[in-house]
Amino acid sequence: MAYVETLPEDVVKRKVMELLRKFMGKNMTIPEPTGMIRSTWYSNPYTRGTYTFDNLLVHEYPNARAILGEPLVDEAGSPKVLFAGEATDLTHFSTVHGASDSGYREAMRILPSSKI
Template sequence: MREFSFGPSKSGRTWLLNMLSLESMHEKSNIVTAWCGGEFVPEIEKLTDHLVIDGLMYILNKFLGDKYNITRPHAILRNNWYENPHFRGTYSYESVESRKEGTSQESVLAEPLKTSDGQDVVLFAGEATNPIHYSTVHGAIETGFREAQRIIDARQ
């Protein structure tokens, strides 16, 4: 990756090493999703679209250029999760430690806050509270239904 020296680098490591995967959206689609993570995310979000495209084209051509004619994208659509104050660049995941210990932080996060007499007063939903489908939209939706059912059950 030393041939591509544009954009941020730290200790001789380029931001391109934080590109975790490139995935085609559909079998015959011209849409590709690029996932990035790691220490360069704040810097990657500040890069121009042109430089991000240059970096992605470098990666695609380096690994696939001798087999495919790769067309440069006209535009990209980016989600700047790190800059979003509600997410700060992440979603939940199971750590190696919690898997080894058999602990579920999701169930801890899902515990309602209770009044002194034991009544649920604040409920928590979201993908981080789903012990099976954390990190997913459908996991977040499932927990919304779970908490709605908790409210219904408490009212009956």
């Protein structure tokens, strides 16, 4: 987080697009983004990082966290870009153990026969 926040916006944007295109494959056309919004919560001495929380509208969007954690899939439906992180954990969001659980969840998505 600390390092990424020091990088110029065009570098972050280029790297993110490189990664997306690499994982989604040559057959998928991914257009250039029209803009980018990023946080600098780590550099802010009053926060030094952040985590998600449910606001008062959460009942209108009960599946928001599950949707955030859905992978991007290729034409065959195979997951190519996976999303972990505390924000995608349905029960222990905002916490380290939620972040950790979400990592196991995504590992199991691509390694269904592995025993963790």
